[in-house]
Amino acid sequence: MLRAIPFGWLLAFVAVPCLLLLAIAFSATAEGVPPFAWGRFSLEAWATLTEDSFYLEAFLRSLRVAFTTAALCLALAFPMALALARAPARWQPALVLAVLLPFWTGFLLRMAAWVGLLRDQGWLNGVLLGLGLVEEPLPMLYSTPAMLLGMVHAYLPFAVLPLYATLLRLDRGLEEAAADLGASAFTVFRTITLPLAAPGAAAAFLLVFIPAAGEYVVPEMLGPPEAQLVGRALWGAFFQDRDWPLACLLAVLLLAVLVLPIRLFQRLENRP
Amino acid sequence: MLLAIEGVSKRFGATLALDGLSLAVAGGEFVALLGGSGSGKSTLLRLIAGFEAPDAGRVLLRGQDQAGVPPQARPSAMVFQNYALFPHLSVFDNVAYGLRREGLPQLDVAARVQQALALVGLEAMAGRRPHQLSGGQRQRVALVRALVKRPPLVLLDEPLGALDAALREATGQELRALQRATGATFIMVTHDQAEALALADRVAVLEAGRLVQCAPPRELYERPATRFVAGFLGGANVLDGVMGADGLLHCAAAGCALRLEAPPAPGTALAVALRPERIALAAEGELPAENAATGVLRGVVYQGAGWLCTVALAGGQSLRVQVPADRAVPPEGVPVLLQWPAAANIPLAG
Structure with a gap:
């Protein structure tokens, strides 16, 4: 029952x-x-x-963006998770909290903050112009890098946490055994830590990839207007x-x- | 001397795990580090392997100071308590791991691994993963993984601890045979006194980070140096007394007088160990003047090979007495007479 x-x-x-x-x-x-x-x-x-090839292209573009986002998150999350798991036990709750802290602010607010930072009259351009490093504002907002920046910012905690959980469970004795058998620190990482963390890494990748594929808000606020993603196409079909x-x-x-x-x-x- | 440990100390926070411990081990020896939990025996092993650095003192391997030498560069190999087999690698790859790090050609690796697995009868298991093996098989893989590099020094952390009792004795004998066959030096950490006595050439007893006594098993058992060793090995009784003018050691708490084989000067305070199995228990009889006591039988525990009796003596102390299984034990609460030969009295240093 x-x-x-x-x-x-x-x-x-x-x-x-x-x-x-x-x-x-x-x-x-x-x-x-x-x-x-x-x-x-x-x-x-x-x-x-x-x-209409527009829709197929939007699909493929979405999958490509999701893949890039997941790969970038994984590359950033692995060293973060490793540092978390290897930090002294009494610091770990505070460090995990720091990873989760962005969630305490509204998602839209965080993305809007990027707009404020990256737009032509934004903070970054203000600083660059003020220092005389550029003559006219750099067009940063509404570009693929800006979109990926926002995506990585939004999804990074989803990659850090499963990796952290995996690395925390990893028996340190295995790494000691490998070192005792003559493996250098790098070889220990390559032959023991990395393969044993692989399921966690795959989980981290998919946890980012799956929601990122249908993401609508970030590409809409930060991404290039001409390259539409499936989320935007869906919204357009529904509301417009x-x-x-x-x-x-x-x-x-x-x-x-x-x-x-x-x-x-x-x-x-x-x-x- | 293969290994020399010179006055090493190690502190973890507020606890002093090792306290100025020194120990020398010759090539080809089998040494057991025996002690209770918190005695520092595992810390000593990790210090020799290079996983910990001593706060003070030196670890010398073949006369070379190992300070700053990482585990991978030391000639020792460790067998971990829970075996630490790599779960994502096959038995073959686990055993081959150390050889591959040496950059040995693939064919030589295969030959050495096969040979090593054959040594412990696990050739057929080469393709299995560790989780597909029984506890005893896992233990042998861990052992072979350490031995395949032919290290001069093998460190074993409670190697039999995770095995069930039936398997422990046979595996222990196998361990001993392997040590003889390879000629390697074995240093084994254990909390099991029977295991230490059965397998080791010498047993080093540790208490609170100090080496209390290091001696061959028989000497350790028959001539324990201290109260702790006497109690830890075989649960000996310890009688405290003062030498009298009559040449006997008078023990007030036990209410008896002991004749010693080499009595010290009158007035000397002395502790004496008395093994439970050396005491004869009788229901009645005449009390001799020395090496005997009367008391009341307080408890009887059946142990298979015999009975362990607790006898409350007239002076207030209790003695543990072992009675062979084929003897009759009087009922509890009955007055009994205890007797033992003078040779059973072992004077202790501390």
Whole structure:
């Protein structure tokens, strides 16, 4: 009976909404509220998607941005997590708190702060101009680097925490044994620490990759306007074009694309 | 001398783990470091391996001061308490790990590993992961991983501690045979006195970071130097007394007089160890003038090989007395007579 509760929850809040989305995706558009006709089957949305390369490009661009974000987060998170796990035990709660501290400020506020820092009349350009290092403001905002900066800032804690947990569990005796058998500090890291932390690293990567693929706010606030991502395309279809079937199809497809990394993540979590 | 430890001290925060300890170990010796928890025996082992640096004193390997020499550069190999086998590597790769660090050619590595695994009968397990092995097999992999580099000094931290009792004795004998076969020096940390006595050439007893006594097992058992050693090994009784003018040691708390083989001058205060198995227990009889006492049987514990009896003496002290299993033990609460030969009285230094 108790086991039925999670399944009931998943059925009500995951499976049923997904099926609703799918049903809307293959309905015909219509005038009115909501702007589609229940039960009138149509492949209109599917046809738009396959004919207009804009959507496929947005998908691929999103996956590329998510991959880059996850890779950057992993590269930054590994040394951070290692330093955390190796810090004296009495400092660790405070250091973990420092990693989580950004969450205490609103997400939108943090992204807006980047806008204030990076825009042409922003703080950074103000300093550069003031020091005479540049003649005119550097165009930093609304670029791919600015977007990646915001993405990494937003998602870094998600990468640090699983890695920290993994490295904390790692038996230091194994590293001592490797050193005792003649391995240099670097070889110990390469042959013992790194492989044993690999499941944690993969989990960290996926925990960033999965939400980053559908991210809408950061690219919208900091990213280049011309290169649209799937989140932006979805928003546009829903709110600007009022094409609900197309928006629903995009949402379901994004979920379908992410099923593979989600399954990978689950397999890592369930490893003994 | 392969290993010389000269007056090493090590402090962790407020606790002094090692307190000016010195010990010399010759090549090919099997030395057991015996002590309770907190005696500093594991710290000493980690100091020799290079995982800790002494606050004072020196560790010399083949006459060379090891200060500042990292574990990877020391000629010792360690067998860790929980074996510390690499979980992501096969048995073969675990054993090969040290050889590969030496940059040995792949073929030589394979040959040496196979040979080493054959030594402990684990050739068939080469492809397994550590978690697929039994506790005894894991222990042998850990041992072989250390031995395959042919180190002159092998450090073992409670190598039999994680094994069940049935396996412990056989594995201990295997360990001893391997040590003989390889000719390597073994230093084994243990809290099990039976293990130390059975396997080691010499047993070093540690108490509160100091070396109390280091001697061959038989000498250690028969001639314990201190009260602590006497009690730690075999649970000897200790009787305190003062030499009388009659040449006997008068023990007030035990209410008896002891004849010693080499009595010191009258008036000397002296502690004497008396092994439980050297005391004969009788239900009744005439009390001899020396090396005997009367008391009341207070407790009897069956131990398989015999009975361990607690006898409350007239003077207030209690003695542990071991009675062979084939003898009848009187019921509790009965007055008993205890007797022992003069040779059973072992004078203690402290």
